Amino acid sequence: MNDERLWAPWRMEYVSAGGAKGADAEQFVEPTAWRDGADRGCFLCRAAASYEAKAVQDRRLLVIERGDQAFALLNRYPYNNGHALVAPLRHVGEFEELSSAEHAECIALIGRLIRVFRGRMNADGFNVGLNLGAAAGAGVPGHLHWHVVPRWSGDHNFMPVVGSTRVIPQSLEAVWELITDDLRSAHGHAKAPLKTSVI
Numbered sequence: 792m793n794d795e796r797l798w799a800p801w802r803m804e805y806v807s808a809g810g811a812k813g814a815d816a817e818q819f820v821e822p823t824a825w826r827d828g829a830d831r832g833c834f835l836c837r838a839a840a841s842y843e844a845k846a847v848q849d850r851r852l853l854v855i856e857r858g859d860q861a862f863a864l865l866n867r868y869p870y871n872n873g874h875a876l877v878a879p880l881r882h883v884g885e886f887e888e889l890s891s892a893e894h895a896e897c898i899a900l901i902g903r904l905i906r907v908f909r910g911r912m913n914a915d916g917f918n919v920g921l922n923l924g925a926a927a928g929a930g931v932p933g934h935l936h937w938h939v940v941p942r943w944s945g946d947h948n949f950m951p952v953v954g955s956t957r958v959i960p961q962s963l964e965a966v967w968e969l970i971t972d973d974l975r976s977a978h979g980h981a982k983a984p985l986k987t988s989v990i
Contacts, residue, residue, distance in 0.1 A: 820848065830882050835934040838864050839880040855970045856903075860896040863904060863939075865966060870918075871940050873908055873966055877901050878936035886923055886935060897937060904939050904970075911969055914941035 822840030829836040839862055842848035849857075853865040855875065866874040877900050879893040889897070901919060908914045918940040922929040 826880055826882070828882050830933055833882060833931060833934050835864075835876070835878050835931060835936060836882050838862065839878070850964075850967060853967055855967060856900060858896050858900060860890070860893045861900050863900055865970075866938070869940075870938075871942065871946060873912055873914070873941040873970070875904055875939045875970075876936045877904065877939060878934060882934050884929075884933040884935055886921075889935070901937055901939055907970055908939075908941045912941055913943070915944045916942040918942060 820842070822837065823843050824841040825831065826836065826839055826841075829840065831837070838852045838854050848854075853867060854862060855865060856863045857880075860881075861877060861879050863875050863877045866876055877897050879889060879897060881893065883889060883893075905914075905917055905919075908917070919937060921935060921937045923935070925932045
């Protein structure tokens with residue numbers, strides 16, 4: 792018998808912790824300060840909060856960049872390798888409620904991530920979009936966020952159709968290291984504020 796193996800050792804943490812809720816609960820510590828208007832049950836608000844050990848928590852929460860108005864993090868349950876989310880720091884669910892500064896910084900951050908993914912992961916294209924409201928598929932309808940999904944020619948195969956399984960070739964930790972290293976090195980080892988005028 793020639794059974795094929797799909798090697799995904801990072802799944803063991805998810806399985807042994809009792810699924811998504813168990814795995815996430817172990818990673819969370821209480822923030823030192825929540826943002827004004829934050830929803831404490833919102834994973835984006837938790838990631839946007841302030842922490843005493845910011846670098847450690849950014850890694851645990853998969854935050855790859857923070858600005859004055861917006862931030863980006865890796866999707867814990869990605870559609871494809873490198874799938875990131877870009878959101879305003881403020882808990883806001885309606886597109887028209889975004890301030891001009893929030894909108895500009897979110898778009899600038901999306902552009903910056905696209906450049907990094909092209910340069911570091913040789914992405915051939917991207918799916919970029921947001922789902923507004925539960926009826927449109929928003930998993931967190933109260934906190935607006937864009938999906939930035941790197942794509943490669945031929946990156947889809949039979950697995951999602953036949954096996955209802957997505958093949959993600961890198962661990963989240965490896966992608967986090969790759970992307971944050973690139974973002975830091977672009978600014979001399981320190982994360983500079985996002986320049987909203989450059990898109």
